[in-house]
Amino acid sequence: MTGQVHRVFHALGDPTRQAMVERLSTGPMSVSGLAEPFAMSLAAVLQHLQILEESGLVRTEKLGRVRTCRIEPAGLALAEAWFRERRALWERRLDRLGKLL
Amino acid sequence: MTGQVHRVFHALGDPTRQAMVERLSTGPMSVSGLAEPFAMSLAAVLQHLQILEESGLVRTEKLGRVRTCRIEPAGLALAEAWFRERRALWERRLDRLGKLL
DNA sequence: CCAATACTAAAGCGTTGGCTTTAGTATTGG
DNA sequence: CCAATACTAAAGCCAACGCTTTAGTATTGG
Numbered sequence: 001m002t003g004q005v006h007r008v009f010h011a012l013g014d015p016t017r018q019a020m021v022e023r024l025s026t027g028p029m030s031v032s033g034l035a036e037p038f039a040m041s042l043a044a045v046l047q048h049l050q051i052l053e054e055s056g057l058v059r060t061e062k063l064g065r066v067r068t069c070r071i072e073p074a075g076l077a078l079a080e081a082w083f084r085e086r087r088a089l090w091e092r093r094l095d096r097l098g099k100l101l
Numbered sequence: 102m103t104g105q106v107h108r109v110f111h112a113l114g115d116p117t118r119q120a121m122v123e124r125l126s127t128g129p130m131s132v133s134g135l136a137e138p139f140a141m142s143l144a145a146v147l148q149h150l151q152i153l154e155e156s157g158l159v160r161t162e163k164l165g166r167v168r169t170c171r172i173e174p175a176g177l178a179l180a181e182a183w184f185r186e187r188r189a190l191w192e193r194r195l196d197r198l199g200k201l202l
Numbered sequence: 203c204c205a206a207t208a209c210t211a212a213a214g215c216g217t218t219g220g221c222t223t224t225a226g227t228a229t230t231g232g
Numbered sequence: 233c234c235a236a237t238a239c240t241a242a243a244g245c246c247a248a249c250g251c252t253t254t255a256g257t258a259t260t261g262g
Contacts, residue, residue: 010114014220018107025190032238044221046240051219065229065238071191080184086177089126115250133208145251147210166208166259 004056008079011055016040017048021057021071028070031060105157109180112156117141118149122158122172129171132161 012018020034035045049069052058056075060067113119121135136146150170153159157176161168 006114006116006119009110009119013107013111013114015107016220018110021187025187025194027194030238040220041222042239043223043241047220062239067239071187073188073191076184076187076191080181080188083177083181083184086122086126086172087174087181090172090174090177093126093128117250131208141250142252143209144211144253148250163209168209 005079005082007055008057008075011051011057012079014048014051017052020045020048020052024058024069024071028068031067031069034069106180106183108156109158109176112152112158113180115149115152118153121146121149121153125159125170125172129169132168132170135170 012021016038019038023029023034023037031046031049032042034049035042038045049058049060053060056072056078058069058075059072060069062068113122117139120139124130124135124138132147132150133143135150136143139146150159150161154161157173157179159170159176160173161170163169
């Protein structure tokens, strides 16, 4: 599952997809509901959605003719952990530097 | 400075740039030092570096003929904060849901 | 001084990304 | 039953990416 963090970052690197994740953070919704604020075709939204799913940030489930999209917290957690690690390394280095002085 | 988070994500969305940031997390280094483990031209590394700088993740400084690259902790912090916010929203929602049951 | 070092700038090239349009399929309210 | 709804699949288009090569400039150890 690790080593795929850059897929998460790549997914969030597009403003539309970032906004979609922000929107889904407030609760699940249908594809057309998710698409509503965006000035683009539904097909385009679906393509973004697919990238979000492949990155592990979003999970979707189809019931009847409606596909419901929701955040996958594990995906967010993976990326958040990466930042914590970088910061830990950085701070550890500053500590060593401090002790040298 | 905010609203630029997707630039940070975009910068980290490339495996080479992600690796560069990981490398710089352990300490500053020159451009050629940074480039050493990568199987690509120095020019390519410079191009990645420029994107990292524009995203605010990395700061560089030239002294003599050597440009030294170091992490900009504020850039990492910005992105980390974004994840914390999403998680906060998500958890707040689960709380409301829990109280309803 | 000058060759080696350490980058830098610019052009070009094939691939991927974000979008569209068109043409579907599956589901359901009335 | 059937028209409207909610997506889905595929093809095509243009811009942005990631890389290369070539040809520089600035700095410095000896």
